[in-house]
Amino acid sequence: MSIQPATKTISTKAAARDGLLAGGAACAPRSPQPARDLPAFTPALAREMAPLYEKVRHVVTPMEWPHYAPLVKAINELKVKRNAVILAHNYMTPEIFHCVGDFRGDSLQLAKEAAKTEADVIVQAGVHFMAETSKILCPDKTVLIPDPKAGCSLAESITAEDVRMLREAYPGVPIVTYVNTSAAVKAECDICCTSANAVKVVESLGAPRVIMVPDEFLAKYVQTQTKVEIIAWKGHCEVHERFTAEELLAYREADPGTRIIAHPECPPEVIEVADFTGSTAGMINWVKSNRPRKVVLVTECSMSSNVAAEVPDVEFVRPCNLCPHMKRMVNLKI
Ligand code: SF4
Numbered sequence: 196m197s198i199q200p201a202t203k204t205i206s207t208k209a210a211a212r213d214g215l216l217a218g219g220a221a222c223a224p225r226s227p228q229p230a231r232d233l234p235a236f237t238p239a240l241a242r243e244m245a246p247l248y249e250k251v252r253h254v255v256t257p258m259e260w261p262h263y264a265p266l267v268k269a270i271n272e273l274k275v276k277r278n279a280v281i282l283a284h285n286y287m288t289p290e291i292f293h294c295v296g297d298f299r300g301d302s303l304q305l306a307k308e309a310a311k312t313e314a315d316v317i318v319q320a321g322v323h324f325m326a327e328t329s330k331i332l333c334p335d336k337t338v339l340i341p342d343p344k345a346g347c348s349l350a351e352s353i354t355a356e357d358v359r360m361l362r363e364a365y366p367g368v369p370i371v372t373y374v375n376t377s378a379a380v381k382a383e384c385d386i387c388c389t390s391a392n393a394v395k396v397v398e399s400l401g402a403p404r405v406i407m408v409p410d411e412f413l414a415k416y417v418q419t420q421t422k423v424e425i426i427a428w429k430g431h432c433e434v435h436e437r438f439t440a441e442e443l444l445a446y447r448e449a450d451p452g453t454r455i456i457a458h459p460e461c462p463p464e465v466i467e468v469a470d471f472t473g474s475t476a477g478m479i480n481w482v483k484s485n486r487p488r489k490v491v492l493v494t495e496c497s498m499s500s501n502v503a504a505e506v507p508d509v510e511f512v513r514p515c516n517l518c519p520h521m522k523r524m525v526n527l528k529i
Pocket of ligand 1: 322346347348349350378432433434435495518519520521
């Protein structure tokens with residue numbers, strides 16, 4: 196199975212060999228080269244693009260928009276020409292998420308949209324394992340990823356061989372994989388879950404003990420929600436593992452009305468001080484329905500901008516942890 200980049204196919208393993216996936220510093224986004232002539236940002240283009248700018252004006256400045264608008268126009272025209280759809284993950288920057296994304300959401304939502312789409316081409320504005328998931332669900336479609344080096348520290352933390360080793364060490368114990376794994380790892384596991392349905396999936400197996408890979412912190416969170424004994428692999432998300440309880444408590448101390456909403460990939464001590472823990476979709480729904488005066492979304496930084504664009508009445512505190520892999524997605528590459 197291959198996911199096609201713009202020019203050639205590069206596997207995540209090859210990227211890891213090249214030292215491109217293992218650490219944050221090596222994964223800093225590179226400046227893309229312009230691929231085609233873009234329209235100038237004329238008053239006519241500004242008028243044409245005004246409805247799209249309205250969606251992001253709360254988080255994209257009037258100085259930035261003349262740079263994005265011609266790219267957004269070109270991408271949206273190319274989508275029509277190629278009968279393509281763009282699946283935009285919650286961690287995309289706002290001009291991608293709100294202005295070119297046809298479907299927006301977390302891994303689960305995007306996988307469902309991939310399975311349903313009638314389009315010939317799926318462009319995954321996310322990371323490599325997400326494009327693989329789309330290809331698994333849509334084997335007859337062309338799945339493109341704008342930068343095949345967009346990996347994930349969780350997905351890279353485990354191999355298919357590691358899963359076979361776990362089977363030998365724990366005979367008969369079912370293995371649940373989080374969606375953040377390669378297709379090769381998924382093929383070795385019994386069932387796949389997302390952060391939104393992990394507890395349900397673990398309990399659906401009817402087993403007293405379950406192995407969860409690759410995220411140790413998600414496994415620990417699930418353990419607090421179920422009586423099933425969880426054996427955890429020790430993979431971590433390099434974005435979520437950086438948050439600390441101390442920094443979050445400092446925000447709350449500075450303004451006691453600040454609500455703290457955490458993703459289950461965070462360390463247990465962070466989850467302990469949070470007012471709510473949930474998947475990215477769960478976090479967004481919580482903010483939209485509770486409308487706190489001030490909130491910290493303890494997850495990748497761009498998600499705060501994407502939600503802020505829709506709920507301008509809520510103030511977002513942004514401890515800005517960016518995912519270097521997600522940030523490989525930029526308009527020019529799309
Ligand atoms: S935010 Fe974390 S889990 Fe998501 S792609 Fe980046 S490294 Fe992987």
